[in-house]
Amino acid sequence: MGDDFSDVVKRVLASRVGNRCSDPGCRALTSGPQDDPAKAVNVGVAAHITAASPGGPRYDPDLLPEERSSPGNGIWLCQNHGKLVDNDPNRFSVDVLKKWKADAEAEARTWVGKTAVSLSAPTGHLSIGAKVRIIPIIPQEHEQSDFSVEADEGDYFVFREEDSERRIEIPKSFIEKIHNLSYSKPALVHLSGRLQWISRKRIFVLFPEKPPNGSQYGVAKDVDFGYPVRFSINGTFGREDRLPVS
Numbered sequence: 001m002g003d004d005f006s007d008v009v010k011r012v013l014a015s016r017v018g019n020r021c022s023d024p025g026c027r028a029l030t031s032g033p034q035d036d037p038a039k040a041v042n043v044g045v046a047a048h049i050t051a052a053s054p055g056g057p058r059y060d061p062d063l064l065p066e067e068r069s070s071p072g073n074g075i076w077l078c079q080n081h082g083k084l085v086d087n088d089p090n091r092f093s094v095d096v097l098k099k100w101k102a103d104a105e106a107e108a109r110t111w112v113g114k115t116a117v118s119l120s121a122p123t124g125h126l127s128i129g130a131k132v133r134i135i136p137i138i139p140q141e142h143e144q145s146d147f148s149v150e151a152d153e154g155d156y157f158v159f160r161e162e163d164s165e166r167r168i169e170i171p172k173s174f175i176e177k178i179h180n181l182s183y184s185k186p187a188l189v190h191l192s193g194r195l196q197w198i199s200r201k202r203i204f205v206l207f208p209e210k211p212p213n214g215s216q217y218g219v220a221k222d223v224d225f226g227y228p229v230r231f232s233i234n235g236t237f238g239r240e241d242r243l244p245v246s
């Protein structure tokens, strides 16, 4: 049997992360209703950071049995990721799992008592590793691309396109709304205009949805004009008809 978690410990682990998977790329909800109105379904597992028994993944012989079965040695995951981390303990080391757990708990702390859709404080709900879709964005094919939040650099986020090395850096002042529905993935990052990056050296320009009359494009309100200068970006806000075609 090993040093398994009690039901109380499992409930604590699930609650500390808002009943969501602690894998930063997942965050699947692990509980919900069953057809029977008296029952709920649970698809979460309390995984051991270090195994409950000798020979198990990441087993640590130095721990006492009560440490092994304590909440400190558990991480709440969906069933898929619970299997994954135990099948590949080299990739999912103790350090990796502890980091996942700490990040998931920190994120859950920001959800407590908040409505699911946040229209104010728009940059408060993106955590590292979160999957996002960015709209509107140019070139338009990227509106269907999934990005993940790679870094929060204070004034701007670094977004990395999934399955590629493309990164774009978007000043928080360009972000109008973040729709972060708890059960909808990815989160939707709504820019205050259309974004075009010119090169990989993080040069971008932003346009409002519709140009003011005539061909001249303006720049959306609340755009941080000082951003390119402060970050020594050799770029400028310009006209859409002069942008390079990617």
Ligand SMILES: [Zn+2]
Pocket (backbone or CB within 6 Å): 021, 022, 023, 026, 027, 028, 077, 078, 079, 080, 081
């Ligand atoms: Zn998961």
